[in-house]
Amino acid sequence: MYLDYAASTPMDPEVVNEMMFHLKGTFGNASSLHSYGQTAHQILEQSRENVALFLNAKPNEIYFTSSGTESDNLAIKGVVFKQKRTGGHIITSKIEHHAVFHTCQYLEKLGFDVTYLDVDKYGVVDLNELEDAITDETMLISIMFANNEIGTIEPIKEIGKIAKNHDIIFHTDAVQAFGKLPIFVGEMNIDLLSASAHKVYGPKGVGLLYIREKGEKLGSKKYVEPILHGGGHERGLRSSTENIPGIAGFSKAVELCRQNMSKEAKKLTGFRDHIIKEITENIEDVYLNGHPTQRLPNNVNLGFRYIEGESIVLSLNEEGIAVSTGSACSSKSLQPSHVLLSIGQKPEEAHGSLRITTGRFTTEDDIEYFLEKIPPVITRLREMSPLKKGRNYMFNKKNLKPQFH
Numbered sequence: 249m250y251l252d253y254a255a256s257t258p259m260d261p262e263v264v265n266e267m268m269f270h271l272k273g274t275f276g277n278a279s280s281l282h283s284y285g286q287t288a289h290q291i292l293e294q295s296r297e298n299v300a301l302f303l304n305a306k307p308n309e310i311y312f313t314s315s316g317t318e319s320d321n322l323a324i325k326g327v328v329f330k331q332k333r334t335g336g337h338i339i340t341s342k343i344e345h346h347a348v349f350h351t352c353q354y355l356e357k358l359g360f361d362v363t364y365l366d367v368d369k370y371g372v373v374d375l376n377e378l379e380d381a382i383t384d385e386t387m388l389i390s391i392m393f394a395n396n397e398i399g400t401i402e403p404i405k406e407i408g409k410i411a412k413n414h415d416i417i418f419h420t421d422a423v424q425a426f427g428k429l430p431i432f433v434g435e436m437n438i439d440l441l442s443a444s445a446h447k448v449y450g451p452k453g454v455g456l457l458y459i460r461e462k463g464e465k466l467g468s469k470k471y472v473e474p475i476l477h478g479g480g481h482e483r484g485l486r487s488s489t490e491n492i493p494g495i496a497g498f499s500k501a502v503e504l505c506r507q508n509m510s511k512e513a514k515k516l517t518g519f520r521d522h523i524i525k526e527i528t529e530n531i532e533d534v535y536l537n538g539h540p541t542q543r544l545p546n547n548v549n550l551g552f553r554y555i556e557g558e559s560i561v562l563s564l565n566e567e568g569i570a571v572s573t574g575s576a577c578s579s580k581s582l583q584p585s586h587v588l589l590s591i592g593q594k595p596e597e598a599h600g601s602l603r604i605t606t607g608r609f610t611t612e613d614d615i616e617y618f619l620e621k622i623p624p625v626i627t628r629l630r631e632m633s634p635l636k637k638g639r640n641y642m643f644n645k646k647n648l649k650p651q652f653h
């Protein structure tokens with residue numbers, strides 16, 4: 249039973265069908281002049297229109313990429329490299345996905361100045377702190393739409409307003425929000441937005457970057473420098489022969505999201521609140537991570553005291569249940585999550601977190617099975633735990649392994 253939709257989603261069968269059709273038939277290079285090329289080009293442009301419609305954007309504001317990670321890199325590096333080689337200022341938050349976080353750290357090494365905004369105990373950025381962080385050198389604000397670990401939704405519209413008032417470019421990593429929450433790039437003053445197909449029942453290795461046409465002032469797309477140079481695909485911004493089956497699959501996935509989004513959000517919010525209520529009422533020493541209401545419909549993140557999230561994941565795996573400790577990227581390392589540390593948790597608390605994320609194919613039976621299996625797992629792990637209540641322990645800062653006295 250799969251309850252790790254934030255890490256990746258299974259492809260919708262309709263997406264698979266759509267892709268199969270193009271994998272078999274639409275092999276032409278979209279840049280070729282002959283009819284094979286024209287067919288591929290048509291599919292590409294239809295997909296662009298379809299995705300643009302979903303974002304309330306214009307087709308020529310959509311650029312296809314190879315992933316959410318690439319879109320984040322292109323947005324951030326592209327904007328700052330266009331304006332300055334070194335020395336400019338970027339504002340982001342302490343809870344970004346590694347695709348944004350590590351890109352900003354890399355830019356610091358190149359001489360850029362980065363402010364990482366604090367978040368409150370729910371993971372929400374402080375708008376006053378954002379205002380205060382802005383300087384004459386600020387070129388870009390990059391703040392995620394919704395967090396992949398704790399599910400918290402950021403005040404995007406308010407951030408967009410601040411960015412606009414100060415005439416600063418605003419990028420948002422919307423990989424988790426896209427397909428789950430309504431997004432209006434115009435109203436929200438979003439200049440750049442990243443999304444990824446495999447988080448919305450599409451294929452892996454396909455993403456998109458929305459880039460607002462800025463008209464007179466900054467010219468069209470003239471404020472982003474390409475990071476891939478080559479044949480000039482995607483209107484010069486992202487060279488590489490277009491992945492037509494992948495892009496058509498993404499487009500189909502978006503169409504299905506458009507049809508199902510509000511219905512699905514309702515269903516998943518019901519599951520989410522049911523899981524939170526059942527677990528916090530029936531298991532001791534457990535707390536919710538992230539915002540109680542301003543959170544993704546499909547995200548539950550719980551902290552269990554005295555035990556480690558990894559042990560819970562492995563035990564539940566034995567029962568046929570797939571969940572996660574947090575982000576897929578950090579779940580194989582022993583480093584506590586930077587997101588949980590940023591909402592004020594101690595490393596030992598951060599190690600006890602469990603993320604349950606549901607999706608289109610999750611059923612009520614799945615939830616009941618999970619709720620039946622988890623209490624004995626927690627009880628058994630706590631019985632074995634050296635971290636149990638009353639014992640003295642502390643963490644060795646270097647390797648974060650518990651040391652006993």
Ligand SMILES: *Cc1c(COP(=O)(O)O)cnc(C)c1O
Nearest residue numbers: 315316317345347396423424444
């Ligand atoms: C998954 C994810 C990414 C990375 O997307 P890929 O397509 O896997 O590279 C970036 N940001 C967030 C918030 C994500 O959840």
